[in-house]
Amino acid sequence: ETGVTQTPRHLVMGMTNKKSLKCEQHLGHNAMYWYKQSAKKPLELMFVYSLEERVENNSVPSRFSPECPNSSHLFLHLHTLQPEDSALYLCASSQGQGLAIHEQFFGPGTRLTVL
Amino acid sequence: ILNVEQSPQSLHVQEGDSTNFTCSFPSSNFYALHWYRWETAKSPEALFVMTLNGDEKKKGRISATLNTKEGYSYLYIKGSQPEDSATYLCASRDNYGQNFVFGPGTRLSVLP
Numbered sequence: 001e002t003g004v005t006q007t008p009r010h011l012v013m014g015m016t017n018k019k020s021l022k023c024e025q026h027l028g029h030n031a032m033y034w035y036k037q038s039a040k041k042p043l044e045l046m047f048v049y050s051l052e053e054r055v056e057n058n059s060v061p062s063r064f065s066p067e068c069p070n071s072s073h074l075f076l077h078l079h080t081l082q083p084e085d086s087a088l089y090l091c092a093s094s095q096g097q098g099l100a101i102h103e104q105f106f107g108p109g110t111r112l113t114v115l
Numbered sequence: 116i117l118n119v120e121q122s123p124q125s126l127h128v129q130e131g132d133s134t135n136f137t138c139s140f141p142s143s144n145f146y147a148l149h150w151y152r153w154e155t156a157k158s159p160e161a162l163f164v165m166t167l168n169g170d171e172k173k174k175g176r177i178s179a180t181l182n183t184k185e186g187y188s189y190l191y192i193k194g195s196q197p198e199d200s201a202t203y204l205c206a207s208r209d210n211y212g213q214n215f216v217f218g219p220g221t222r223l224s225v226l227p
Binding site: 002004041042043044045048056090092099100101102103104105106107108109 | 146147151157158161163164215217219220
């Protein structure tokens with residue numbers, strides 16, 4: 001138990017569906033991250049929020065839309081996804097401001113399958 | 116874009132053996148280097164965050180060194196145990212603050 005929770009743990013959706021992934025951290029951290037782990041590819045940073053402001057966007061397609069309503073919660077809204085978006089989506093949090101200054105604590109991930 | 120490489124891709128050792136593997140990253144505009152351990156069916160777990168050239172960090176039987184001038188970090192495991200079996204990931208951030216890139220990982224299997 002890392003203090004970072006994610007729901008749902010598994011999600012199957014069609015290409016026309018809209019769904020959201022949720023992440024919550026109970027560690028009092030200031031920064032939260034979304035990562036994508038595709039099969040046989042390195043872990044890829046998608047978005048970073050630090051003190052509720054986005055500080056990084058790695059040219060992720062607009063069908064992925066992050067939302068950070070407060071420092072403890074992070075959402076990833078999904079719409080009109082493609083089968084190649086099927087992957088493990090990991091959330092993480094860390095102390096401090098900015099990108100990757102401190103160690104990150106990861107959630108268990110959401111395994112997403114797009115049909 | 117940062118390119119972070121790790122070698123070897125996978126490694127099998129006997130229980131009790133010591134082992135090490137490498138993370139390579141661009142030395143220019145270096146800011147920070149992270150090491151994580153990722154066990155199957157679990158979340159990645161932070162091992163070290165290193166920023167200074169020549170830095171050495173240790174956590175139990177695991178230690179790491181950092182050479183920012185030549186762009187590499189070594190992770191050492193002394194007296195490997197079966198519970199050390201995992202994928203070991205490194206990630207590098209540059210000084211521009213816009214890139215934080217993970218390597219592909221080294222998959223370690225420790226045989227009893």
